Amino acid sequence: MKKTAVLLISLSILACSESKKPEKQKSSQDDAFNQFKESLVTDMWKLNPVWASYEGFHEYADQLPAPSPERKAEELAFWENIRTVLDTFELDRLEQGNQIDYYLIRDQIASSKFYTNEYNSGEWNPSSYNIGGAFYQVVNYRETSLESRMESISKKLQQVEDYYHFAKENLKIPTKVHTELAIQQLEGSLSIFEKTLIDSLEASRLDENFKKHFVGINNDAINVIKDFITYLKEDIKPSLEENAKSFRIGGELFEKKFQHDIQSGYSAEEIYRFALTEKETLHQKMANVSATLWDKYYEGEEKPADRLELIRKVIEAVSQTHVHRDSFIVSIRKQIPELEEFVAKNNLINLDPEKPLVVRETPEYMRGFAGASISAPGPYDKNAETYYNVTPLDHYNEEQAESYLREYNHYTLQILNIHEAVPGHYTQLVYSNQSPSIIKSLFGNGAMIEGWAVYTELMMLENGYGKGVPEMDLMYYKWNLRTVCNTILDYSIHVNNMPEEEALDLLMNQAFQEKSEAMGKWRRARLSQVQLCSYYTGFYEIRALREEMQQKLGDHFSLIKFHEEFLSYGSAPVKYIRELMIKKHQTEEKAS
Ligand code: ZN
Ligand code: ZN
Numbered sequence: 001m002k003k004t005a006v007l008l009i010s011l012s013i014l015a016c017s018e019s020k021k022p023e024k025q026k027s028s029q030d031d032a033f034n035q036f037k038e039s040l041v042t043d044m045w046k047l048n049p050v051w052a053s054y055e056g057f058h059e060y061a062d063q064l065p066a067p068s069p070e071r072k073a074e075e076l077a078f079w080e081n082i083r084t085v086l087d088t089f090e091l092d093r094l095e096q097g098n099q100i101d102y103y104l105i106r107d108q109i110a111s112s113k114f115y116t117n118e119y120n121s122g123e124w125n126p127s128s129y130n131i132g133g134a135f136y137q138v139v140n141y142r143e144t145s146l147e148s149r150m151e152s153i154s155k156k157l158q159q160v161e162d163y164y165h166f167a168k169e170n171l172k173i174p175t176k177v178h179t180e181l182a183i184q185q186l187e188g189s190l191s192i193f194e195k196t197l198i199d200s201l202e203a204s205r206l207d208e209n210f211k212k213h214f215v216g217i218n219n220d221a222i223n224v225i226k227d228f229i230t231y232l233k234e235d236i237k238p239s240l241e242e243n244a245k246s247f248r249i250g251g252e253l254f255e256k257k258f259q260h261d262i263q264s265g266y267s268a269e270e271i272y273r274f275a276l277t278e279k280e281t282l283h284q285k286m287a288n289v290s291a292t293l294w295d296k297y298y299e300g301e302e303k304p305a306d307r308l309e310l311i312r313k314v315i316e317a318v319s320q321t322h323v324h325r326d327s328f329i330v331s332i333r334k335q336i337p338e339l340e341e342f343v344a345k346n347n348l349i350n351l352d353p354e355k356p357l358v359v360r361e362t363p364e365y366m367r368g369f370a371g372a373s374i375s376a377p378g379p380y381d382k383n384a385e386t387y388y389n390v391t392p393l394d395h396y397n398e399e400q401a402e403s404y405l406r407e408y409n410h411y412t413l414q415i416l417n418i419h420e421a422v423p424g425h426y427t428q429l430v431y432s433n434q435s436p437s438i439i440k441s442l443f444g445n446g447a448m449i450e451g452w453a454v455y456t457e458l459m460m461l462e463n464g465y466g467k468g469v470p471e472m473d474l475m476y477y478k479w480n481l482r483t484v485c486n487t488i489l490d491y492s493i494h495v496n497n498m499p500e501e502e503a504l505d506l507l508m509n510q511a512f513q514e515k516s517e518a519m520g521k522w523r524r525a526r527l528s529q530v531q532l533c534s535y536y537t538g539f540y541e542i543r544a545l546r547e548e549m550q551q552k553l554g555d556h557f558s559l560i561k562f563h564e565e566f567l568s569y570g571s572a573p574v575k576y577i578r579e580l581m582i583k584k585h586q587t588e589e590k591a592s
Contacts, residue, residue: 029090030094033101036089037438037439047065047075047078049064049065050065053141054133055379055442058138058141058143061153061156062151062156063155063159064156067122067129067166072116079108082109083109097435097437097569097570100570100576101437103572104439105439107260107443108443111261114257114260115260123170124173125178125182126171126182127178129182132186132188132192135196138152139192139200146200147205150210154214157214157218157221160221160224160225164227168231173243174240174244175244176244176247177247177523179240181527183237190222190226193222193225247527248494248495249529250495253529254491254529257529258533261531262445262537262538264537265541265574265575265578266540268491268495271533272491272495274536275488275491278484278536282477283307283481283510286477289474289477293314293317293318294314312509318411320409322413328405328408329359329361329392332390335414336357336359336422339421340422342465343422343460348423348460348463348559348563349563350560351427353426357421357422358386358388359387359388359390360389360390361389361390362392363389371391372391372416373388373389374388374420374425374429376429382433403514407514409475411471411475414466414472415479418465419456424453424456425449428571431567431570440572444571445538446531447535447537448538450539451535451537451540452538454535455538457476457479459559478511481511482511483535485510486521486532486535487536488506489506489521489525489532491533494529503521504519504522538574541574545578546562552582552585553585566581
């Protein structure tokens with residue numbers, strides 16, 4: 001295989017660097033390491049053309065590797081090779097950015113093994129065989145001509161049959177909820193083949209012969225997918241009445257997946273325990289604030305004796321203060337400069353973006369859920385804008401819009417903007433782009449990214465944002481409680497066998513969520529595992545690190561320095577950032 005050749009090249013680069021003078025060794029190790037990273041990524045794309053397409057790398061867009069046993073073996077061998085090369089580098093001789101990349105690659109090797117050998121979702125999750133996106137990514141990539149994209153797609157279509165042959169072979173005993181999801185998603189994906197591809201074909205300048213040929217193989221592919229859907233509906237689904245796999249992955253697997261996905265310094269169980277304590281603390285704080293607000297909103301009425309009831313009623317009243325549905329986007333757009341001003345005035349972090357954040361209406365193809373999100377340019381598309389997508393409420397009826405606006409009321413909307421934009425996700429992104437690393441953008445740590453955004457909500461309020469208005473505090477606590485309860489829910493469902501009733505009670509009665517939100521979360525928590533823990537875990541670890549540094553540095557601690565140094569390491573697991581920050585601090589101490 002070609003990739004072995006590339007690996008050998010990187011090994012020989014290393015061999016050269018060994019003979020150089022000590023002073024130069026550090027940089028030559030880094031040079032070799034940088035080349036190793038590049039060849040690693042190039043080889044990885046050959047092996048994972050679909051993942052590559054999602055990241056914006058389209059050289060292998062005509063490939064659709066079948067999930068065969070050979071492929072599994074190939075993948076394991078690939079990472080084994082990577083380990084061999086990685087072992088030749090001396091961690092201490094790499095610069096800090098590369099030290100983190102070293103860790104990330106090392107963890108990625110372990111994670112790939114875990115996913116292939118132990119997690120094995122190909123055996124129980126039929127929705128892992130949804131190839132709609134693999135085609136959509138290619139047809140939608142506008143940097144190459146439509147004609148060449150259609151040619152790639154025609155080759156890719158011919159691999160669909162082989163793909164589903166192995167998909168059927170792999171499936172053992174699926175879970176019900178993943179089987180239902182697969183049927184729903186695959187049926188949805190058909191429109192990509194039946195409509196999107198055909199529309200694109202017609203719009204192209206390819207000749208009639210090609211078009212005829214394309215329609216033929218496209219129909220074959222559609223039939224294969226339909227056959228797979230029928231197989232799920234008629235063979236798999238009925239058998240699940242008696243013999244389905246549980247969607248609960250259990251303590252052992254959850255703990256391992258947590259280690260691989262979250263890369264925390266704590267175990268899942270420890271984080272779960274912290275979250276239980278935090279929920280109690282938040283309830284206490286919320287009850288106190290609600291008590292002070294009671295007379296303002298319920299003058300003359302008797303205060304409920306039940307703590308949760310008191311909180312719920314005050315939240316209900318405070319949520320009435322919200323913008324009009326037509327000014328939702330306008331008010332978000334107006335708020336970004338206000339947040340920037342607050343951050344600058346209070347010396348919280350320097351904001352020096354090369355490009356301003358563009359607030360826009362979420363493009364049609366990305367809609368589906370209402371809400372807000374940040375779209376960052378991918379590693380191969382550096383010059384693209386960073387967007388703050390806000391979905392307008394025009395497809396909502398009066399009642400839906402009202403419910404949505406109560407959720408994103410006057411106070412919560414500000415917290416949302418802190419989280420998504422300034423100084424949350426957008427600010428973190430600006431910093432991580434200052435030290436670009438392909439490894440960090442591909443294997444970056446979701447818990448750190450989400451944790452930072454959640455941390456900034458707290459940090460802004462600590463520094464006087466919202467001017468101590470009790471309503472703001474209450475809504476912040478509610479928002480933070482959602483993060484905390486996501487962790488409790490995730491762990492409880494998968495490890496402690498929490499039943500649906502208890503899950504809904506947790507979300508609706510203890511986290512004050514609407515029924516529709518709670519139902520959606522119950523579904524999501526059964527379909528995914530661990531991801532819902534990422535927000536709280538990252539938040540917990542960042543807050544703890546700040547405390548640790550505060551104690552170490554005493555009077556010399558500076559909040560702005562802490563923030564800028566923390567972010568300078570890029571989207572890395574907090575435990576590695578901590579390790580390097582402490583090391584750096586110790587060296588500085590010795591020097592002074
Ligand atoms: Zn209203
Ligand atoms: Zn977020």
